[in-house]
Amino acid sequence: MSSSPDNLLQVKIWRGCADGAYEDYVVPQQDNQTVLDVVTYIQRNLDAALAYRFACRVGVCGSCAMTVNGRPRWTCRTHVSRVAKNGMLEIAPLQNLPVIRDLVTDMTPFFEKWQEARGRFVPGEGPKDTLARVPPEQKERAAASAAIECINCGVCYSACDVVAWRDDYLGPAALNRAWAAYNDVRDGDRVGVLKAVSTGTGCNNCHTHQSCAEHCPVALNPTFSIAGLKRATLKASVKGELSK
Amino acid sequence: MTPRLYLLQRGTAFVMVPLVITHLVVIMIAVHGGLSAEEILARTRGSAAWAIFYSVFVFAASIHAGIGMQAIAHEWFGLGQRAAAIAGHIFILFLLSLGLRAVFGVYGL
Numbered sequence: 307m308s309s310s311p312d313n314l315l316q317v318k319i320w321r322g323c324a325d326g327a328y329e330d331y332v333v334p335q336q337d338n339q340t341v342l343d344v345v346t347y348i349q350r351n352l353d354a355a356l357a358y359r360f361a362c363r364v365g366v367c368g369s370c371a372m373t374v375n376g377r378p379r380w381t382c383r384t385h386v387s388r389v390a391k392n393g394m395l396e397i398a399p400l401q402n403l404p405v406i407r408d409l410v411t412d413m414t415p416f417f418e419k420w421q422e423a424r425g426r427f428v429p430g431e432g433p434k435d436t437l438a439r440v441p442p443e444q445k446e447r448a449a450a451s452a453a454i455e456c457i458n459c460g461v462c463y464s465a466c467d468v469v470a471w472r473d474d475y476l477g478p479a480a481l482n483r484a485w486a487a488y489n490d491v492r493d494g495d496r497v498g499v500l501k502a503v504s505t506g507t508g509c510n511n512c513h514t515h516q517s518c519a520e521h522c523p524v525a526l527n528p529t530f531s532i533a534g535l536k537r538a539t540l541k542a543s544v545k546g547e548l549s550k
Numbered sequence: 551m552t553p554r555l556y557l558l559q560r561g562t563a564f565v566m567v568p569l570v571i572t573h574l575v576v577i578m579i580a581v582h583g584g585l586s587a588e589e590i591l592a593r594t595r596g597s598a599a600w601a602i603f604y605s606v607f608v609f610a611a612s613i614h615a616g617i618g619m620q621a622i623a624h625e626w627f628g629l630g631q632r633a634a635a636i637a638g639h640i641f642i643l644f645l646l647s648l649g650l651r652a653v654f655g656v657y658g659l
């Protein structure tokens with residue numbers, strides 16, 4: 307490790323709760339270093355009290371998301387070389403969620419909205435041992451497949467202006483999941499999903515900014531899913547299915 | 551926003567598309583043709599077709615803008631859902647009164 311300034315990163319990290327402040331750290335730069343590596347270096351070598359979250363380090367678990375130089379990112383797969391500005395990094399907790407401490411947010415509202423949007427499977431009436439046939443080329447199957455690989459990281463939720471403006475908006479991740487659930491033809495209550503997402507806090511509040519799609523680390527497109535929900539709820543509403 | 555409001559907003563936008571185009575094209579042709587305001591009014595006064603045309607326009611625009619203002623009042627100015635809905639309705643009435651007054655002028659009441 308060299309100590310020449312060229313090889314040093316100037317890192318600002320948010321410390322404390324919502325009313326906290328940034329603290330400065332100097333971290334040696336390394337090849338192929340990720341933002342999560344930087345945070346881990348600080349916690350292990352400079353400040354053992356720093357709180358942050360991670361688990362898999364390989365972009366699967368979705369627990370390491372933070373705001374890096376103003377944008378929400380999955381830190382374990384974000385290379386410093388790609389995001390540092392003149393050797394500087396500013397790392398903060400995700401936006402639009404309550405801060406517990408330092409880089410750790412309380413994800414409770416995020417996951418409660420998945421439940422509110424009915425982003426879960428409801429079994430149908432059929433006997434348990436009949437296997438549903440869902441051909442891969444089926445329209446619904448394709449729509450569900452396009453939306454299903456969400457890692458629950460909260461990046462899109464943090465990037466969405468409408469969530470920032472009104473904290474009751476269900477948000478891109480929950481609505482994206484609802485779209486996947488709605489397109490599961492085995493589901494016993496598909497209209498139930500449409501009812502859940504067509505309330506005053508649901509899909510029709512989306513402004514189609516595409517900020518969620520722009521930031522989603524696994525390249526999902528919640529905006530597209532929400533557009534699907536808008537069409538489906540509109541049709542169901544015209545047919546009177548939502549009030550039954 | 552509920553699907554009903556969404557439908558109303560998209561529906562009014564849809565209605566306005568041909569109306570806006572017709573309005574602009576007619577105005578441009580009339581002005582290029584050298585018609586003065588009085589000559590234009592002489593043609594619209596007493597014309598039920600133009601009165602209906604602009605009345606539909608005014609209703610569609612007022613409803614469309616009122617729903618948009620309701621969202622802005624809630625999202626940007628922090629009004630509660632109910633207060634924002636009331637503000638939206640007041641805005642609709644305000645635009646309707648301005649717009650219909652103009653329609654009466656064009657028709658010549």
Ligand code: SF4
Nearest residue numbers: 466512513515516518
């Ligand atoms: S497209 Fe919709 S859900 Fe996505 S960031 Fe914009 S407003 Fe939020």
Ligand code: SF4
Nearest residue numbers: 456457459460462522
């Ligand atoms: S949709 Fe993308 S950004 Fe949003 S929670 Fe899922 S993986 Fe993360």
Ligand code: FES
Nearest residue numbers: 363367368370382
């Ligand atoms: S630590 Fe699991 S996705 Fe980053």
